[in-house]
Amino acid sequence: MTLRSRISSRRSSSDMTFIDKLSRVSWGYVFIILLLAAIGFTVLFSASNSSMDPYVSRQIPRFLVGLAVMFVVMMVDIRFLMKFAFPVYFSALILLVAVHFFGQTGMGAQRWLNLKFFLLQPSELMRIALPLVLARIFHSASLSDSKSSLFLIFPACLIAAPLFLVLKQPDLGTALLMVFSSAVIFFMAGVQIWKFALVGISGLLSLPIVWHFLHDYQKNRVLTFLDPERDPLGAGYHIIQSKITLGSGGVFGKGFLKGTQSHLNFLPEKHTDFIFTVLAEEWGMMGSVCLLALYVLLIAYGLWIATRTTHYFGRFLAVGLTMNIFFYVFINISMVMGLVPVVGVPLPLISYGGTSLVTLMLTFGLLQNVWIHRDVPIGRKNPYDDFI
């Protein structure tokens, strides 16, 4: 595409009316989201022993709220988002610090801020803010900037700060995912591969030190992962039961509402982290593969958005957020199948959980936003510049 044709095909945001934007919404994408949510409600229903209460009846309104959030975010001008990338980031950072001092502890971690009406999890906010701000930085940078280690210090610090705070909560799962998503954006921006290798190797070398700093329960989790049988009634119980539940589903599953492991309560955490096993038990490998296929579609869509977007902000954002979803799916399902140690990572749109649902819908909103605004010219320095 020549520069000329590009300019002629672009439309500035002021040209796009609300209707215009609506017409550019990827309804296929929305459909997949709705389908996944519906599957989620169904599985949750079964996991609640054929009851709407208390999980399904709470999840549905939250999903609807999420849908609303998604639409709002979709419609906002993308340059507006870019402009507020840093403020959003720093707000999230401040909230993370607040959690550290005023946070409410639950499940052995200090993750929430009690805001009377609902519990806010700032780490979730940071999940959005970090890719946003990194995309902003790399959009304005050039390829040579990406190759310069000096330049990379600032974005690295932006990652390090929340990482440190999240690790202190302690929330190893979210921290790891933050690192992975950020690394993806770095990767796509052209950072040299040897630098990744360096970080990777130094990470491996620092494992013994890291081990020392791990909490006992985290150590336990790793050890149990390596050998679930060593504590079959304690820490290993989750994984052993999860594998039994999964495996006993066979190819065709035991049938809807007929999962014995989940209905007889042998499987713990079946509404949240281990929800995939409920699906696997009742719908078998057929069902599991179908679900995976849907996720693949979702992710493929996200990456497709990245290729079709003309500006790098959108591209980086799209890739970063899509990979975020990918990692959540991959790690949850691997954990459930005993391939990685147990970390509390929910399955997108299926697991019960309000905060992660809203964050997800925010993510989808942002992705749709990028898609809608894929042809909007965004300036290097100033977003509102009409040239690239």
Added chain:
Amino acid sequence: MIRDSDRQKVFQSRLFLLVIFQAVLFTVLLCRLYYLQVMQASKYQRLADKNRISTRLIPPVRGLIYDRYGRQIAVNMQNFRVSVIAEQTSGRLLQTLQTLGQLIVLSDADIQRVLIDAKRHKSFLPIMIKENLTWEEMALVQLNAPDLPGVFVEEDLSRQYPYMDILAHVMGYVSFVSENDLRGKSDAVLEIPGFKIGKSGLEAFYEKALRGIAGTRNLEVNVVGRVVREIDAQDGLRGEDLHLTIDLDLQKHIIELMGTHTGSAVVMDIETGDILAMVSAPSFDPNLFTQGILVDDWNALLTDEKAPLNNKVISGQYSPGSTFKMIVALAALESKAVTRDEKVTCHGSISFTRGSRPLHCWKRAGHGPIAMKEAIEESCDIYFYEIARRTGVDKITEMARRFGVGEPTGIDLLGERSGLLPTRRWKEFFYQSPWMQGDTINIGIGQGYLLMTPLQLTVMTARIANFGKAIKPHLLKKRGGESVVYPEPEQISVSKSDFKLMHDAMYGVVNHVKGTAYNSRTVVRGKRVAGKTGTTQVRTISMQEREAGLIKQEDLPWRLRDHALFTGFAPAENPKYAITVVIEHGGGAATIAAPVATSIMTEVLLKYPERDKTEVLP
């Protein structure tokens, strides 16, 4: 711009790498999924079932035991047990128990125990309140069920022996499964709480047949073990009923005749091997054991010097004394050491080697010249010393073996002793010293190392009485409704005329004037009893005591007085039944054992009329 297109290229290529990366990871997921859900599916299905299916056993009904005439001697009685499930009492467990206490006898200790148990266990598990409720109590509880939420009555079966101590040793008893019983056995039925198995006697010997097979119920349970539903159930198999050869009336009669004596008596059919009666006195009440015996009762039984728990018929080992003389005689005849008419002179004492201590006949004055038949009738020791010396121990022991001496009879009871038939080699091995002539002579009068049980004596006599059929004793007539078939006995190779001589001699013991049991003679419808008396010095059952050597009579405390034995058969002319009676510390056999024996045989002859070859006892 160049930079831009470079950037573009980088972006595109790296996106491609990213896609590959994701594809690889997804493939890993799929492979793992396949592994778990297809390749290992059956393993996990099995584990899932193991989680949720709990198999409960339904204890089988134990087989009953009947006597010869169909009277029930071991039965299963209903045992009513009242239990409570705490979570069904709507939180009012104590009040419910107190209400119950107004209907049945309930001690404070019982109530406390239930409350403590309720705290310890899950609230949906039943806790036993009281067992062995009477019918009235059970009915009261059932009637007042609305006021007793969570309380329910269960019916259990427990073993009872209506005739108490009459057949205690034969029947044995059942009691709780012990650690010992579990060793080496993997039968899950034994793990049912409160399950009872046979511990002694026939209850133990035929445990497997009597027990039957447990039924199973497959229950679906959730993770805390609460039963959700029953999946299926399989019926078990009721235990086999046993019909014994024992005649309960005869048994009762014998016990009466034994009175306060300590000892044993056994009556056997010489043609079939049926044991009509087996008595060991004193006896005990097996019902004491069925619900778990109290410590005091147990100690009393254990320390009683008359050993009521021992079945003396099969585990009492005694020197047969003069009752062994028939064997010696047969051995002597066969080896031609003596002829039936040859006379040996009894002077009342004899010295076999110069300077050794003389051996005496019980008749100090001596019997004078005496042949075999009279020697048996009058039980002359000198005669038998002599012919034993002539025959030699090897021939005697070989003959004895044909009549089952030194071997267990194979009766269907546990704890049978095999007695002792001493041989040269045995003595050399056990005592590290050679067999002496003195040993042989002692064997001649049934003393020395020789040991026999009353049952072995009976078998020996039976084989003499039935002209050499190597009959074996048994207690079982029918099992599970089918008659038990016993193999045909082999024939002992002793000449018929020799047997006849024994019959005549034993007839004379009881019915001739000079016979040692003359005073006990009896006639029933023209039929008489034949037999042999024996008085033996006491030997304890353990072998170690033998090493001290023979004990002088005068040195013995009163409780080591002689035992009195009698073994015989009736009717004398047409033998059908054999009997042995042993009275411990009875002193003279003729005065004690023989009369008891002949009284028993009177009863037998009265009850069982002569039968020809075709008639079979009921």
